[in-house]
Amino acid sequence: MFPGNYELQPTIRLGGDRRILEAGEALARARAIAEERAPGRPLVVVDAYPGVDLQAWKAALAEAYPDAALIDVEQRAALDTDELQELFRQNLTDDRVFGVMSHHRIEAVYDEGKLSALRDEVGARQGPVVLLGWGAALVASDDAAIVSIELARWEITLRYRAGLGNWRTDNGDEDVLRKIKRGFFVEWRIADRHKQDTLYPRADLVIDGNRAPADALAITAEAFRAGMEAAVSSPFRVVPYFDPGVWGGQWMREALGLPEGPENYAWAFDCVPEENSILLSDGERVLELPAIDVVLTRPRELLGARTHARFGPEFPIRFDFLDTMGGGNLSLQVHPLTGYIQDRFGMPYTQDESYYLLDADEDATVYLGLKTGADPRAFAAALEEAQAGGAPFPAEEFVNILPARKHDHFSIPAGTVHCSGANSLVLEISATPYIFTFKLWDWGRLGLDGLPRPVHLEHGLRNIQWDRDTEWIAQLSGVEPIASGDGWTEERTGLHELEFIEVRRHWFTGRTPHHTHGTVNVLNLVEGDEVVVSSPSGSFDDFVVHYAETFIVPAAVGAYDITPAPGASATRFATVKAYVRGTATSEAP
Structure with missing residues (x-):
């Protein structure tokens, strides 16, 4: 490990003389724009992502515009709570966790007559x-000045935990998982469509709503576009976030320099653009925006033409950490097959994944696939008995338990029973639909909220592929040499042919050439303390990466080199690189 150099607040430079503004200055600019467009009768429109503290902003706007009539559009024209509940009834279901993806647009939640x-x-x-x-x-009329207040989904999740309810719904005390479900399946989908349809093309200013109004920062629409362009012109990192869990460990706290406070850290999400933020810097101030803005505004440059054609404006690859070092087993689980996730939840593709062992103690294990000869009926009966409070599920009788060593990589196609055991740090490389986990057995634990953790036996048993036994899973790990050069070697390691992600590992001691070949690359430095990512043509500034950091190389970057940093202390280095299989314009077989 190389503790202490992991960057918790990576930034993207705006470039030029663009400034980040204080919110008061931004509101004054909005007023000036509106006055210029409609002298004597200016109209300022402040469109706020669901979860923004409207009462606080109402007070700030009243102070900024004391002579203006302030109209709360939601109060005047939105559907009421019961009408919204009926509108979303088919999307929300009775389940605590899973709903059905909404295809509503913002107009649906308003009364058109009003x-x-x-x-x-x-x-x-x-x-x-x-x-x-x-x-x-x-x-908004054509002469309005439009201000968009942005909010990252992780911040919304924290607000849910602190008692925030869903949009125009008095459910602040409701189960947090149900509030997140309503956000994930309904509100955030509608809100992002609204940004694409209206706010990206028309907004004059963008405000960071993750802060209170008194401390909020903003940028002009021109600076916003420049920030998005800067992101896709160079390697960049999103802002990682960390969360405790019942099985969480201590590796990340020590190796990544995380603060004391939580009893453990179970998860680190350092490449989930739907959830993470990006930080834009002008050299003095730093503004936070949802990372999904980059995906939605620059999908072809970020993803590449082929990946964009296949997935649309959606980032398909997820990297995160699962820390069980000094903790416990994850839940025994399975992910849905593609047809099932499409039919039941409205998702176009499923949660294929893999476990890359960034670190592991000698007793680390991975549970993977069913033992040859395991009886499906006995397996299901034992799970049902355990879930009903009977004898604990004897996982070792039904599931293969494999030794897991540092730098091992296990593919986990959807439908395969699996979980990570204790005393490891897993870099999870997977498809993005990350909440679709069917827990089969959770070792009799309660969640951190004191409630039983959701178990979905019915869903799980319908998706388990019973032929994935001891012999079948032998193909889910292994390394294949691909290429080599002066001071470097390239290997294929995961994922299985049923999955769409290709992973390559490079071991190197000197400069190592890479190329996006027209598709987005996601990498992590899995060995070594510090490297520099550089452009052979000088098209972007040198980008420094530290041990365990995940970074994104947009498709538009093209050629890039990775070289040990001049002051690095390690003697060998390794990265893992993931991209969408079949979308690169030039791929090794």
Whole structure:
């Protein structure tokens, strides 16, 4: 391990003379823009992502615009709680965790008659008006100045835990998993479509809503576009976040320099652009925005033409850490088959994954596949008995338990029973649909909230592939040499042919050439303390990567080199690189 050099707050430089503004300055600019467009009758529209503290912003806007009529568009025109519940009934289901992906657009959560009346009222205005709320831009006239308040999903999750309810729903005390479900399957989908349809093309200013209004920062629309362009022109990192869990360990706290506080750290999410943030810097101030903005605004440059054609504006590869060092086993689980996830949950592709052992104690193990000869009926009966409070499930009788060593890599195609055992640090390389885990057995534990952790036996038993036995899983690990050069070797390691992700590992002691070949690359430095990612043509500034850091190389980057840093203390280095199989314009077989 190389503790102490992991960067917790990676930034992306805006470049040029672009400035990050204080919120007060941004609101003053919005007023000036609106005055220029409609002298004497300026209209400022503040469209806030669901989860933004509207009451706090209402007070800030009243102070910034004391002469303006302030209209809460949500109060005036949104559907009420019961109407929203009925609208989303088919999406939310009765399950604590799983719903069905919504295809609604922002117009669906508003009363069109009330919106029309508001538009007439605003059109007849004789003085300054401010509109506030998620979807406020639906009322905006062409001469309005539009301000978009952004919010990262991880911040929304933390607010849910602190008592925030869902949009226009009095459920602050409800089970957090149910609130996240409503956000994941409904609200965030609608909100991102609204950003794509209206806010990205029309917003004049963008505000970081992760902060309170008094401390908020903002950028102009031009600077926002420059930040998105900067992200896809160079390697970059999203902001990692960390969370405790019932099985969590202590490796990340020590190796990554995490703060004291939680009893453990179980998860680290350091490449889930749907959830993570990016930090834009002008050299003095740092502004936080959802990383999904990069995906939605620059999908072809980020993903590449072929990957974009296959997945649309969605980042298909996820990297995260599972820390059981000094902790316990993960839940025994299985992920849905593609047809099942499409039919039941409306997701176009499933949660194939793999475990790369970044570190492991001598007793580390991985549970993978069923033992040859295991009886499906006996397996199901034992699970049902354990779930009903009977004898604990005897996993060792039914599931293969394999030794897991540092740098081992295990593929886990959907439908394969699996879990990581205690005393390892797993780099999970997988497809992005990350919440679709069917727990089969959780070793009799309660969650950190004191409630039983959700177990989905019915879903799980319908997806287990019973022929994935001891002989079958032998193909789920192994290394194949691919190429070599001066001071480097390349290997194929995972994933299985049923999965769409290709993973290559490079061992190196000197400069190692890479190329995106037109598709996004996601890498992690799995061995060595510090490397430099550079452009052979000088198209981007040198980018420093430390041990265990995940970084994204956009498709548009093309050629790049990875070289041990001049002051590195390690004598050998390794990266793992993932990309979508079949989308690179030039691939080794």
